[in-house]
Amino acid sequence: LFFFFFSILLSLHKELLDLRYTLLCFSDGNFSCEIPLDGYVGCALQTLQAVMLHLIRQVLQVAEGDLSQRVELGEFSVVFNSMLHQMKDSLTHLKRKETELTQLADSLSREVEVRSAAMKALSRSEATFKYLAGHDPLTEVMNRRAFLEAIRDKAQAAADAELSCSLALLDVDNFKQFNDTHGHQAGDIALQ
Numbered sequence: 155l156f157f158f159f160f161s162i163l164l165s166l167h168k169e170l171l172d173l174r175y176t177l178l179c180f181s182d183g184n185f186s187c188e189i190p191l192d193g194y195v196g197c198a199l200q201t202l203q204a205v206m207l208h209l210i211r212q213v214l215q216v217a218e219g220d221l222s223q224r225v226e227l228g229e230f231s232v233v234f235n236s237m238l239h240q241m242k243d244s245l246t247h248l249k250r251k252e253t254e255l256t257q258l259a260d261s262l263s264r265e266v267e268v269r270s271a272a273m274k275a276l277s278r279s280e281a282t283f284k285y286l287a288g289h290d291p292l293t294e295v296m297n298r299r300a301f302l303e304a305i306r307d308k309a310q311a312a313a314d315a316e317l318s319c320s321l322a323l324l325d326v327d328n329f330k331q332f333n334d335t336h337g338h339q340a341g342d343i344a345l346q
């Protein structure tokens with residue numbers, strides 16, 4: 155009788171060790187381990203193992219972007235499915251915001267192009283007006299103000315470089331008589 159009870163205790167001890175081994179594997183996240191138990195406990199552990207392996211596959215699919223997964227696992231289902239629903243809503247919201255930002259960036263880019271073109275046109279216009287303000291429209295030579303500015307700049311540059319400079323002036327005498335004789339149009343051509 156002693157040996158009978160002893161063999162039952164040994165068998166129970168082995169099953170407890172096998173159960174401990176399986177539970178340690180599960181607690182470490184290893185749901186692929188072989189379950190050495192038979193009977194009711196072994197069947198329950200195999201069911202838990204199958205459910206966990208399926209859940210792992212679903213989580214991997216979610217990680218790859220498939221948010222259509224749904225879990226049927228008691229209280230965990232509510233939390234997991236709610237999390238997936240929130241992720242899907244967040245993703246939709248982010249995509250909408252990305253579209254809005256892309257449209258804003260495109261609009262800003264077009265605005266920058268328009269302003270850049272306007273700045274270039276303004277710069278060209280400013281250069282044209284500056285030229286017109288400093289030059290005679292008939293002869294295109296500098297007017298008095300531009301001429302004096304140019305002389306001052308050149309004289310300063312010559313002084314800075316310790317160079318001498320000179321100035322030559324040309325005056326057309328009795329030009330009024332030329333205009334009176336040949337007309338103002340001929341006088342303009344002669345000045346040009």
